[in-house]
Amino acid sequence: MANPILELENLKVYFNVGGGFLKKKDVVKAVDGISLKIYPGETFGLVGESGCGKSTTGRAIVKINQPTEGKILVNGEDITIIKGANLKKFKQDVQMIFQDPYASLNPRMTVGEIIKEPMDIHGIYKTNEEKEKRVRELLELVGLKPDHIRRYPHEFSGGQRQRIGIARTLALNPKFIVCDEPISALDVSIQAQVINLLEKIQAEMGISYLFIAHDLSMVKHISDRIGVMYLGNLVEVGDSDELYNNPLHPYTKALLSSVPIPDPRVAKSRERIVLQGELPSPINPPSGCVFRTRCPKAMEKCSQCKPELKKVKDRMVACFLYDGDKE
Amino acid sequence: MDLKKDELKLTPDLFEKLDENEKNAEKIAYESKTYFQDAWVRFKQNKLALAGLCFIIFMVACCIIIPIISPYTYDGQDMTNSNAGMSMAHLMGTDKFGRDILVRIMCGGRISLSVGAIAALIALVIGIIYGGISGYVGGKVDMVMMRFVDMMYSIPDMLYIIMIVVVLEPSMFSILLGISISSWMGMARQVRAQVMTLKEQEFSLAAFVLGASKSRILFKHLIINSMGPIIVSVTMLVPSAIFNEAFLGFLGIGLSAPQASWGTLANDARQIMMAYPMQVVWPVLAICLTMLALNFIGDGLGDALDPKKK
Numbered sequence: 001m002a003n004p005i006l007e008l009e010n011l012k013v014y015f016n017v018g019g020g021f022l023k024k025k026d027v028v029k030a031v032d033g034i035s036l037k038i039y040p041g042e043t044f045g046l047v048g049e050s051g052c053g054k055s056t057t058g059r060a061i062v063k064i065n066q067p068t069e070g071k072i073l074v075n076g077e078d079i080t081i082i083k084g085a086n087l088k089k090f091k092q093d094v095q096m097i098f099q100d101p102y103a104s105l106n107p108r109m110t111v112g113e114i115i116k117e118p119m120d121i122h123g124i125y126k127t128n129e130e131k132e133k134r135v136r137e138l139l140e141l142v143g144l145k146p147d148h149i150r151r152y153p154h155e156f157s158g159g160q161r162q163r164i165g166i167a168r169t170l171a172l173n174p175k176f177i178v179c180d181e182p183i184s185a186l187d188v189s190i191q192a193q194v195i196n197l198l199e200k201i202q203a204e205m206g207i208s209y210l211f212i213a214h215d216l217s218m219v220k221h222i223s224d225r226i227g228v229m230y231l232g233n234l235v236e237v238g239d240s241d242e243l244y245n246n247p248l249h250p251y252t253k254a255l256l257s258s259v260p261i262p263d264p265r266v267a268k269s270r271e272r273i274v275l276q277g278e279l280p281s282p283i284n285p286p287s288g289c290v291f292r293t294r295c296p297k298a299m300e301k302c303s304q305c306k307p308e309l310k311k312v313k314d315r316m317v318a319c320f321l322y323d324g325d326k327e
Numbered sequence: 328m329d330l331k332k333d334e335l336k337l338t339p340d341l342f343e344k345l346d347e348n349e350k351n352a353e354k355i356a357y358e359s360k361t362y363f364q365d366a367w368v369r370f371k372q373n374k375l376a377l378a379g380l381c382f383i384i385f386m387v388a389c390c391i392i393i394p395i396i397s398p399y400t401y402d403g404q405d406m407t408n409s410n411a412g413m414s415m416a417h418l419m420g421t422d423k424f425g426r427d428i429l430v431r432i433m434c435g436g437r438i439s440l441s442v443g444a445i446a447a448l449i450a451l452v453i454g455i456i457y458g459g460i461s462g463y464v465g466g467k468v469d470m471v472m473m474r475f476v477d478m479m480y481s482i483p484d485m486l487y488i489i490m491i492v493v494v495l496e497p498s499m500f501s502i503l504l505g506i507s508i509s510s511w512m513g514m515a516r517q518v519r520a521q522v523m524t525l526k527e528q529e530f531s532l533a534a535f536v537l538g539a540s541k542s543r544i545l546f547k548h549l550i551i552n553s554m555g556p557i558i559v560s561v562t563m564l565v566p567s568a569i570f571n572e573a574f575l576g577f578l579g580i581g582l583s584a585p586q587a588s589w590g591t592l593a594n595d596a597r598q599i600m601m602a603y604p605m606q607v608v609w610p611v612l613a614i615c616l617t618m619l620a621l622n623f624i625g626d627g628l629g630d631a632l633d634p635k636k637k
């Protein structure tokens with residue numbers, strides 16, 4: 001296989017919260033040792049409950065959050081220590097699409113100015129005419145009218161704004177885009193349109209996506225591979241169809257059992273698992289396996305040591321249940 | 328629902344393809360208006376604010392025009408006609424040297440209004456830069472910068488102003504310096520608070536991800552979006568600067584004669600107040616009405632520029 005475009009090596013992102021005069025600070029272990037690889041042209045879906053560290057992972061990749069430990073390699077280069085011209089190149093190659101289309105566009109700039117901004121920053125085009133021509137092309141590409149160029153974001157609907165945001169990231173011809181729940185703020189009827197647009201762009205430009213969502217069924221549709229996160233850890237990584245049809249990790253099973261299934265035969269064969277208890281706080285995660293407080297299959301061993309993400313059959317799983325059947 | 332079953336029968340010909348126009352039905356909601364055009368519409372609905380604005384425009388126009396078209400000058404003395412009352416020749420009468428009070432009030436207005444405007448602008452620039460950096464950089468830098476502001480705040484305004492004016496000799500420059508130095512802290516605090524909240528918003532994160540420099544993010548994204556509240560507080564700074572300058576004049580450490588601001592005019596007239604009360608009333612009226620009008624404008628702008636009101 002080709003070299004990965006993105007590689008996370010034991011990535012940890014901790015936040016200091018609270019604390020103050022004579023008070024100890026708490027550490028939020030938002031991301032606690034994730035490793036994964038994403039290949040050119042691939043879509044990697046990242047799912048998990050709210051607060052499990054998906055956004056933090058995505059934000060670390062675009063350098064909004066500083067890693068506490070571990071490496072982030074883009075095209076083999078560690079971006080946490082990148083500087084100068086390489087940093088500039090990195091900013092062109094790696095982009096992000098945000099969750100909230102109402103907050104991600106500067107309300108004081110016209111659509112044209114918003115899409116032009118990355119071109120200005122990186123000096124891609126010399127003259128204003130060239131820039132404007134490119135803006136019009138991009139607007140057309142994302143399904144908006146070129147004459148929307150002088151309008152302001154508040155005049156558009158959520159779906160249209162998300163398209164403007166997409167056009168802005170495409171202005172730099174990126175190779176990798178972090179999509180942080182790009183559709184969760186949109187109407188269901190618009191969601192599919194935006195997904196289709198993202199797929200079309202991927203087909204045309206060969207971009208890789210890290211696609212973050214909390215809804216497995218949506219991620220399955222767009223992703224080649226899926227990673228399931230729980231409390232800052234990756235618990236299962238696998239091919240999207242196989243993971244969806246045959247989940248191995250108890251947490252993935254629970255996640256999937258809450259997804260309604262249209263096919264009654266499949267639905268019957270699947271037990272419905274309702275997770276017990278609350279999601280533990282990332283300030284004080286459980287010892288051993290982070291999922292053990294809610295795991296229906298938890299064993300004694302699970303509280304003593306932490307299961308590693310290991311190869312099980314066709315995928316990677318972090319669970320002691322599968323210690324026996326390595327291939 | 329009382330639709331009968333057979334009424335619901337759907338056949339393919341019930342569906343037709345959307346034509347191009349309808350496809351864009353996820354549509355442009357309303358007329359293209361910029362934020363400030365929008366604010367203007369809301370501002371106009373506030374009658375008090377609009378009246379305030381008209382008054383200020385009228386006042387500025389008078390201050391510019393009347394000294395030019397009047398046959399009198401602000402320092403032209405006529406001892407034969409001193410302390411005259413109101414007449415057609417001198418609409419507001421004359422002072423103890425026989426100078427036309429109307430012209431003196433208007434020339435004083437030029438000084439008072441410019442002091443107000445310039446001091447507010449200086450406070451604005453310092454406040455934006457100081458507060459912007461403090462809020463954007465955050466952390467320890469922010470802490471140190473804000474403690475300094477707190478310290479400056481704890482000293483009464485008038486203390487600096489009088490100290491600076493006395494040390495540097497009363498002049499336009501020293502008065503402006505004193506007033507600006509005493510009034511930028513509020514602005515800095517406000518800009519900082521705005522920048523702190525805006526910098527976590529996705530549009531400024533987006534600018535960062537696109538590779539925008541710190542100064543670009545600060546000025547093109549954060550400050551621009553704080554403009555609403557900033558403009559409101561600048562409007563409020565103008566009357567307080569006018570008042571401070573007038574107060575200095577009244578204390579007798581304002582501009583030196585024959586130049587005069589509203590404050591020094593009131594101070595001069597004070598000595599003969601018992602005999603000629605109207606000579607005090609005119610400058611005081613000018614100060615009061617101007618401050619009132621500016622406060623109305625500030626309130627109106629506050630409502631008009633607050634996006635949450637929409």
Ligand SMILES: Nc1ncnc2c1ncn2[C@@H]1O[C@H](COP(=O)(O)OP(=O)(O)OP(=O)(O)O)[C@@H](O)[C@H]1O
Nearest residue numbers: 015017028030049050051052053054055056057282
């Ligand atoms: N800047 C920050 N400072 C402190 N804690 C943070 C910060 N950012 C995130 N966190 C914490 O880190 C944890 C992970 O947050 P994150 O936003 O990555 O979750 P998420 O998986 O994206 O959730 P969601 O589905 O709600 O977006 C949360 O407990 C959150 O409170």
Ligand code: SF4
Nearest residue numbers: 289292295302319320
């Ligand atoms: S390691 Fe233990 S607690 Fe964790 S998921 Fe597997 S069985 Fe459950």
Ligand SMILES: [Mg+2]
Nearest residue numbers: 054055056180
């Ligand atoms: Mg998130």
